[in-house]
Amino acid sequence: MTLATTRWVGSLTLMAALGMPGIALAEYPEQPITYTIPFDPGGESDVTARFQEPHLEEILGVDVNVNHRPGGGGAVGWSEFQSNAEPTGYEMIGVNIPHIIAQPIMRENAGYETDNWKIVTFFHTTPNALIVPKDSQFETLDDLVQYAKENPQAVTLGGSGTFSANHLGALRLEREAGIDVTYIPFTGTGPLPAAVQGNHVSGIFNYSMLGVQMQDNARVLAVASEERVPALPDVPTFKELGYDIVGGAYRGVAVPKGTPDEIVNTLEEAFAKTNERIAEKQEPLGFVMTDITDGEVDEVMQQLKSAYQPILEEAKANQ
Amino acid sequence: MDMLLEALFSILTLEGLATILCGVTAGLFIGALPGLTATMALAVLLPFTFTMSPLQGLMALGAVYMGAIYGGAFTAILINTPGTPSSIATTFDGYPMARQGRAYEALAAATIASVVGGIIGVAFLLLLAPPLARLAVVFGPAEMFWVALLGLTLVASLSSGSLLKGLLGGCIGMLLSTIGVSPIGGETRFIFGIPALQGGIELIVALIGLFVIPELISMAAQGRGALPESGKLQGGAGSAIMRMGRHIFGKPINLIRSCIIGQIIAIIPGAGGNVTSLVAYNEARRFSRDPSSFGKGNVDGVIASESSNNVMVAGSMVPLLTLGIPGAPPDAIILGVLLMHGLRPGLDLFTETGVLTNGFILSMGFAAMFLLPVGLLGGRLIHRVVVKTPFYFLLPSIAMVTILGTYALRNSMTDVFIMMLLGSVGYFLRLIGIQAAPIVLGMILGVIAEKGYVQTMLTAVVDPIPWLRLLANPLSIVLACLVVLSVATTLLPGWLERSGRMAKVDSDEEKTS
Numbered sequence: 001m002t003l004a005t006t007r008w009v010g011s012l013t014l015m016a017a018l019g020m021p022g023i024a025l026a027e028y029p030e031q032p033i034t035y036t037i038p039f040d041p042g043g044e045s046d047v048t049a050r051f052q053e054p055h056l057e058e059i060l061g062v063d064v065n066v067n068h069r070p071g072g073g074g075a076v077g078w079s080e081f082q083s084n085a086e087p088t089g090y091e092m093i094g095v096n097i098p099h100i101i102a103q104p105i106m107r108e109n110a111g112y113e114t115d116n117w118k119i120v121t122f123f124h125t126t127p128n129a130l131i132v133p134k135d136s137q138f139e140t141l142d143d144l145v146q147y148a149k150e151n152p153q154a155v156t157l158g159g160s161g162t163f164s165a166n167h168l169g170a171l172r173l174e175r176e177a178g179i180d181v182t183y184i185p186f187t188g189t190g191p192l193p194a195a196v197q198g199n200h201v202s203g204i205f206n207y208s209m210l211g212v213q214m215q216d217n218a219r220v221l222a223v224a225s226e227e228r229v230p231a232l233p234d235v236p237t238f239k240e241l242g243y244d245i246v247g248g249a250y251r252g253v254a255v256p257k258g259t260p261d262e263i264v265n266t267l268e269e270a271f272a273k274t275n276e277r278i279a280e281k282q283e284p285l286g287f288v289m290t291d292i293t294d295g296e297v298d299e300v301m302q303q304l305k306s307a308y309q310p311i312l313e314e315a316k317a318n319q
Numbered sequence: 320m321d322m323l324l325e326a327l328f329s330i331l332t333l334e335g336l337a338t339i340l341c342g343v344t345a346g347l348f349i350g351a352l353p354g355l356t357a358t359m360a361l362a363v364l365l366p367f368t369f370t371m372s373p374l375q376g377l378m379a380l381g382a383v384y385m386g387a388i389y390g391g392a393f394t395a396i397l398i399n400t401p402g403t404p405s406s407i408a409t410t411f412d413g414y415p416m417a418r419q420g421r422a423y424e425a426l427a428a429a430t431i432a433s434v435v436g437g438i439i440g441v442a443f444l445l446l447l448a449p450p451l452a453r454l455a456v457v458f459g460p461a462e463m464f465w466v467a468l469l470g471l472t473l474v475a476s477l478s479s480g481s482l483l484k485g486l487l488g489g490c491i492g493m494l495l496s497t498i499g500v501s502p503i504g505g506e507t508r509f510i511f512g513i514p515a516l517q518g519g520i521e522l523i524v525a526l527i528g529l530f531v532i533p534e535l536i537s538m539a540a541q542g543r544g545a546l547p548e549s550g551k552l553q554g555g556a557g558s559a560i561m562r563m564g565r566h567i568f569g570k571p572i573n574l575i576r577s578c579i580i581g582q583i584i585a586i587i588p589g590a591g592g593n594v595t596s597l598v599a600y601n602e603a604r605r606f607s608r609d610p611s612s613f614g615k616g617n618v619d620g621v622i623a624s625e626s627s628n629n630v631m632v633a634g635s636m637v638p639l640l641t642l643g644i645p646g647a648p649p650d651a652i653i654l655g656v657l658l659m660h661g662l663r664p665g666l667d668l669f670t671e672t673g674v675l676t677n678g679f680i681l682s683m684g685f686a687a688m689f690l691l692p693v694g695l696l697g698g699r700l701i702h703r704v705v706v707k708t709p710f711y712f713l714l715p716s717i718a719m720v721t722i723l724g725t726y727a728l729r730n731s732m733t734d735v736f737i738m739m740l741l742g743s744v745g746y747f748l749r750l751i752g753i754q755a756a757p758i759v760l761g762m763i764l765g766v767i768a769e770k771g772y773v774q775t776m777l778t779a780v781v782d783p784i785p786w787l788r789l790l791a792n793p794l795s796i797v798l799a800c801l802v803v804l805s806v807a808t809t810l811l812p813g814w815l816e817r818s819g820r821m822a823k824v825d826s827d828e829e830k831t832s
């Protein structure tokens with residue numbers, strides 16, 4: 001423990017002192033890689049990075065140091081990365097959709113741009129899930145939609161953050177079903193289970209993981225994935241129920257623009273292999289593993305941008 | 320019961336006890352370093368637990384958590400710097416005691432209170448988890464708003480001397496808490512075009528800045544160490560421990576009250592240890608026969624703060640293990656570990672995997688007990704170092720550790736600048752009588768109050784008079800009454816004193832205690 005702390009503090013000091021210079025040589029990688037998570041420890045991004053760390057180290061043969069640069073819903077870490085990181089392959093950062101699409105649109109100066117880096121891969125998605133209390137009057141999604149039609153704004157849906165994956169999911173439900181619900185932002189996923197179990201909200205729009213976690217104490221009405229989530233086999237998708245809502249958070253990793261292709265490929269492979277190894281542990285928690293790379297990254301980005309942009313711009317106009 | 324015994328045996332191995340001992344010791348030192356919080360200690364430790372068995376991993380985490388929360392008391396008492404936010408209230412009386420040469424007494428009291436608090440928290444968790452868990456979900460946004468206001472009434476009692484200055488400090492703190500992306504709504508506020516400010520001012524950064532830097536400047540200005548040279552032990556360490564033991568257990572009402580407060584606040588999601596010790600301190604002061612001695616070195620203040628925050632360690636596991644609701648930030652990491660080992664929070668955790676769960680809970684009890692030897696020995700060591708080191712060595716060392724700690728918190732130079740800036744401003748504010756405590760209090764509670772209020776108003780969007788939703792259920796009405804009562808009991812004595820009816824006040828206070 002003490003040893004670890006010393007090593008960790010030591011490496012931080014070293015980084016601060018040397019500004020982490022990195023020279024990309026033929027046999028990449030040959031020095032420790034910094035893997036920045038722009039969120040607090042304990043969240044989904046962090047937990048995933050902790051899963052990945054030992055496998056990445058084994059595959060790449062060098063130390064992978066996970067560190068945190070939280071703040072502003074990820075924006076602080078991202079803006080710092082885009083302005084400071086060197087394209088050497090020794091600095092990478094976790095990226096999340098829709099955050100990197102929504103923040104630059106909604107904020108006057110988020111400090112970074114949606115496309116100003118090279119996204120190596122999106123390694124998993126966590127689809128949105130609509131969860132209601134166990135004793136809720138809503139047995140199915142239709143019950144909820146019906147009630148919301150008769151009582152505009154009366155249905156309150158909690159979720160993590162504003163213009164986050166959860167919020168955008170709720171907004172898309174409103175559009176698709178032609179209803180008007182009240183979205184209540186909470187700070188992070190932490191307070192949401194209490195909000196559901198204490199009946200402080202009618203339901204919550206959160207990720208599939210929480211649905212898995214709360215199976216005993218709540219009811220999951222629907223998940224926003226293309227196919228049913230393996231960990232929640234009995235829960236229908238929104239698509240099955242007739243609403244074209246597919247979305248949630250995509251998590252991946254990016255390196256600075258201009259990083260040589262062979263380095264990006266090495267990282268792609270390392271993450272793909274890591275994914276295979278940790279799938280067994282992550283899938284039961286409600287994660288949906290993906291291996292989105294190269295052209296597919298742009299495709300996904302385009303598709304989600306066109307889905308979210310009109311919603312975001314309308315919201316911005318109303319602000 | 321069988322499971323409990325089986326769990327007990329699985330801990331009582333050399334390996335098990337060694338894990339706990341190492342965890343407590345490591346936690347203690349991490350907690351004692353300003354900037355390194357319990358949350359961070361757990362996050363750093365996390366990868367190492369992957370190689371351990373689930374029980375051993377959880378034991379290590381529980382022990383580090385317990386040690387870190389306690390370790391914060393050391394720096395709080397010795398150099399007026401809360402090592403973790405949960406020991407802010409310990410500085411109020413701990414440091415004055417140290418300045419009077421009673422540092423070791425304060426440390427002994429903090430240790431005994433922490434041990435008792437830790438064990439009581441474990442007892443609550445073992446015996447009362449299911450009924451207590453039900454209480455956890457009762458606190459919705461409206462209730463959180465009132466809890467935050469209740470905490471803010473503490474500003475009045477913290478500002479001995481001038482209420483106005485205390486309130487001013489509280490307001491500064493609340494304003495500081497609004498910097499960055501707003502918790503609800505996501506607008507950026509007061510960032511002046513600097514993207515790095517989107518993250519706001521981290522509480523720990525402000526804590527270090529406002530507490531440590533002014534203290535360092537004043538030490539340098541007066542050319543003195545943190546503690547007076549005469550701060551040697553009166554009658555040896557043993558007698559100090561005995562004296563404190565007698566004091567604490569002779570009149571256990573303060574300890575019992577603080578533990579109960581600690582437990583109740585621990586299960587409220589989102590309040591956590593930062594608030595527990597503050598509320599416990601405030602109540603200890605309110606019910607004391609001699610409230611004016613608080614803040615000037617009354618050991619009861621240290622006892623209230625330290626017992627309540629260690630109750631919180633096991634206490635906040637109640638909603639975590641039964642409902643999957645993290646009661647305090649470090650719990651989120653423990654939740655991650657549970658999930659990683661395929662353990663889903665719920666009552667099954669106590670039955671199907673009961674040995675593991677009970678083992679984890681019991682190990683926290685052992686960790687609490689280990690605080691006694693580790694704390695008393697470590698306390699003597701650190702105490703001696705702080706007293707014996709000349710200030711011209713001590714001062715730069717503390718300064719360096721705080722800067723490193725601040726940087727390490729979020730790997731941010733911006734945070735270091737903010738810390739220095741707040742520290743320098745804090746020094747001058749202190750000179751004009753605005754203390755750090757109300758400012759930090761405003762920062763902690765301002766956010767909770769804002770979230771609670773805005774969320775309640777959003778929920779009530781269809782109501783004809785939205786703000787009535789703040790008083791819509793019995794619990795929020797009770798809490799609102801407590802706020803009014805709390806304001807009245809702090810303001811009334813002063814008002815009566817001024818109108819020359821002091822004698823009457825004393826008898827009033829007798830009745831309420």
